[in-house]
Amino acid sequence: MSGPRIPRNSHAIYRAVNRIFEGISSPPQGDYHEVVRYMNEELPRFEQVDSSYLILGSYRDAYGRRLREFANCLNMPTNAESIVLGDTIDLDTAVVPEFDIKINLLSEAADYIAGVYEKESGGESPELGVVRALFVNKTVAFPRDYTGLTRDSLETREDIIQAALAVYYADFDHIESKQRVAEKKKEEIASLLTVAQEEGIEITERELTDLIKERQSDIDESPAEYSWVHLNFFKRFEAMSQCHSWTTMAELRDRADEMPGPERPRWETEFNVGMFQDE
Known part of the structure; x- marks a missing residue:
């Protein structure tokens, strides 16, 4: 019987474990066991594929649904695997923080990291800081509604x-009539189109209206806002061509193509449905 197999990314895992226990002189044996358990449960999926992805962001409610839909797009090639950090097993440690174990092991083991951002609050903030500091070269940021630092x-x-x-999505609380609010918004959008025409920006009223309707149907929320720290992180990724903004779910799904790795399958180019129909 052969001995235990050494993981292909053993050096990366060793770096992660060193960081996890850094500064802790004598962690409980149970903490060691939890680290090993996490590695045995979560990392083998990355061993079986050519391209692996760690997905970060907000894991709850509608944010989580959009995040997982993006992850599913990355999973479409049979030789790719994505793991959403928030969907991995829970750990029971006495001293070592659970977050340290997860972010270090998964980030080191994954070939690429994708962060999908829609807000400035919550756990996505420390995650973004960790990957910016340690894994910036293999991280791609996907902030919703991001247009630049300033x-x-x-x-x-x-x-x-x-x-x-x-x-x-503006309130216009100072205007009492709903009809007048609608008129005011129409006037403001018309003025934006005038500015676009003057600046040589190609966008029509129909395109803008359709996009607003699409946004309302799948993400009925006002534009995302980010702290100055978030914006600076995004700007860094943007300077490295590793930041891609999105507005609607259709755009986010398409943004999966911006990630390195195998191409997503395009079944429609492989065969014609008519080939399978009786004449």
């Missing part, structure tokens, strides 16, 4: 879209 004017198509969404 923007003093409407310069791009994305700027026009975000401004239109901000107008659409």
Whole structure:
């Protein structure tokens, strides 16, 4: 009988374990056991594929559903595997923080890391800080409604879209009539289209209206807001061509193609349905 197999990424796992126990002189034996249990439960999936992905973000409610839909897009090639950090097993440790175990082991073991961001609060903030500090070269950020670190004017198509969404979701509490609120929003959006035309930005009223309707149907929320720290992190990834903004779920699904690794299957190009129909 052969001995235990050495994982292909054993050096990365060794680095992760060293960080997990760094500064802790004598952790309880149970903590060691939990680290080993986590490795045995979660890491083998990364051993069986050519491209592996760790998915970070918000794991609850509608945010979690969108995050997992993005992960499913990455899973489409048979030789790829994605793991959502928030979906991994719970650990029972006495001293070592559970988060340290998960983020270090999964980030080291994964070939690539994808962070899907929609807000500035919650656990995604410390996760973003860890991957920026330790794994920036293999991380790609996908912030919703992100248009840049600072923007003093409407310069791009994305700027026009975000401004239109901000107008659409504005309260206009000072206007009592619902009809007048609708008229006011229409006027504001029309002015944005005028600016777009003046700046040479190609977007039509129909395109803008359709996009707002699509956004309302699947993400009925005002544009995401981020702290200055978040924006600086995104700017860093953007400078490395590793930051891709999105507005609707259709765009987020398409953004999966921005991740390195195997191409997603395009079944429609492989065969014609008519081939399987009786003449």
